Amino acid sequence: MKDVNDVLDSINKKNSEIENKIDNINNSVLDNVDNIITNSNTNTNTNSNIDTNINRNIETNTNNNINANTNSSINTNNYNKDIDEELLRIYIGNNYDKIISGKFNFCAFFFNVFYLFYRREIAFGICILLINLLIGSSWIYGSFITSLVLGFIFNKMYINKARRKISEIKLVNNNKSLDEIRLIVLKKGGVSVVNLVIVLVINFLLVFISILFFTSFTYTYLIDKIIDEDFNIDSDYEFYGYLYEDNSININDYVSLNVDNNLFKDMSLPYKYAYSYVTSDNDFSTCDFDLKAIRDYDSSEDVILDLDNYYNNATINNEKLVVNGFTWYWTYYDKNYAKEYYYATEFDGRVFVYTYLVEDDATSKCDEYRLDILNSIYFNKKQQVA
Numbered sequence: 001m002k003d004v005n006d007v008l009d010s011i012n013k014k015n016s017e018i019e020n021k022i023d024n025i026n027n028s029v030l031d032n033v034d035n036i037i038t039n040s041n042t043n044t045n046t047n048s049n050i051d052t053n054i055n056r057n058i059e060t061n062t063n064n065n066i067n068a069n070t071n072s073s074i075n076t077n078n079y080n081k082d083i084d085e086e087l088l089r090i091y092i093g094n095n096y097d098k099i100i101s102g103k104f105n106f107c108a109f110f111f112n113v114f115y116l117f118y119r120r121e122i123a124f125g126i127c128i129l130l131i132n133l134l135i136g137s138s139w140i141y142g143s144f145i146t147s148l149v150l151g152f153i154f155n156k157m158y159i160n161k162a163r164r165k166i167s168e169i170k171l172v173n174n175n176k177s178l179d180e181i182r183l184i185v186l187k188k189g190g191v192s193v194v195n196l197v198i199v200l201v202i203n204f205l206l207v208f209i210s211i212l213f214f215t216s217f218t219y220t221y222l223i224d225k226i227i228d229e230d231f232n233i234d235s236d237y238e239f240y241g242y243l244y245e246d247n248s249i250n251i252n253d254y255v256s257l258n259v260d261n262n263l264f265k266d267m268s269l270p271y272k273y274a275y276s277y278v279t280s281d282n283d284f285s286t287c288d289f290d291l292k293a294i295r296d297y298d299s300s301e302d303v304i305l306d307l308d309n310y311y312n313n314a315t316i317n318n319e320k321l322v323v324n325g326f327t328w329y330w331t332y333y334d335k336n337y338a339k340e341y342y343y344a345t346e347f348d349g350r351v352f353v354y355t356y357l358v359e360d361d362a363t364s365k366c367d368e369y370r371l372d373i374l375n376s377i378y379f380n381k382k383q384q385v386a
Helices: 002-092 096-101 106-118 122-134 139-172 178-188 193-227 300-310 364-375
Strands: 264-266 272-278 284-294 319-323 326-334 338-347 350-359
Touching: 002 096, 002 139, 002 178, 096 139, 106 122, 106 139, 106 193, 122 139, 122 193, 139 178, 284 364, 300 326, 300 338, 300 350, 319 364, 350 364
Parallel strands: none
Antiparallel strands: 264 272, 272 284, 284 350, 319 326, 326 338, 338 350
16 A cells, blocks of 8 residues: 555656646746747837838938039039129120120210121121111211110120120030130130221221212213213203303314404413403403303203393393304393303304403403404304394
8 A cells, every 4th residue: 555655656746747847848938939029029119110210311311412412503503603704704804894784885886886896796797887888868877876776785785695605605615624715705705906997997998989989970970961062951951050161172173263362362272262351561451251162052042041040130131143144142141340241152063152251340442342252253164044
């Protein structure tokens, strides 16, 4: 019995030891599970914190980069703007502040096209030069109008062109340094004394050519309309009190006259007879005459009518004389100091005029010689008889 009890006790002890080991194992397992769960939660929180920190860092860095880029862009724009203004100042050169801020450019107003060439505005200067020649009826009026317009528009136009030119220079020379670009801008802009000299020479030549052309045109017109022997008067012809001589003929081929050379000093020319009365003491007296062919007329009566109308001579009514077979229309008018007689006749398709001047202090003989000279005139061919 004792052995059985001992065995049972031994078994109970073994069971108790086994149970204790099982409890220890269970407790150990539970502790490990708790540790695993705790560690898992810790890792989760850690990862969460890491993700949060990473996100925050990314956002912070992103914002910092954006701000940095923005500030960099602003600084770059400001830098470029400063460079452009510096280049503009270099391009304009003299009077930069006045051109930038002024609304009216007095240099452009007073110097007109010369100022444009001085500022290297050659194409625009040529246009203004041509406008000055074409506008209005005179160079002065045309220049004033363009000068007034230039005074108002030059500054704005010049600044806009300068900015465009600077942009082109920067674009074409983008691989060059700023100093090199400054030098290019300086050469392209500014002023040019050479251009000013050139336009002065051009202006002088244009004025000279204009004067030469006008003089030539006027001379040709007068020659054609007044002196040309083939010119015929039309209804629009106006008489201004002067009879133009036909200097293309030799007067001796058409007419002759008898003059006492002891009384009259011969002052004739190839195309006209001209004499002046000489007193006994060899002084020229106040009476003289001439005989010549005239231009512009083919009717001797028209000559006298025009003279009467010009001098408002109502006392003469187309009076005429027949001398040596030729009909002479005649008139006279009183000057302030003399009386002048006109006699006109026709011969060989030309009009001849005999003019006799008697001044107020002339001797009575002077007037007597007037008709004596008229009666001595003979034409070399038989002509119309009254």
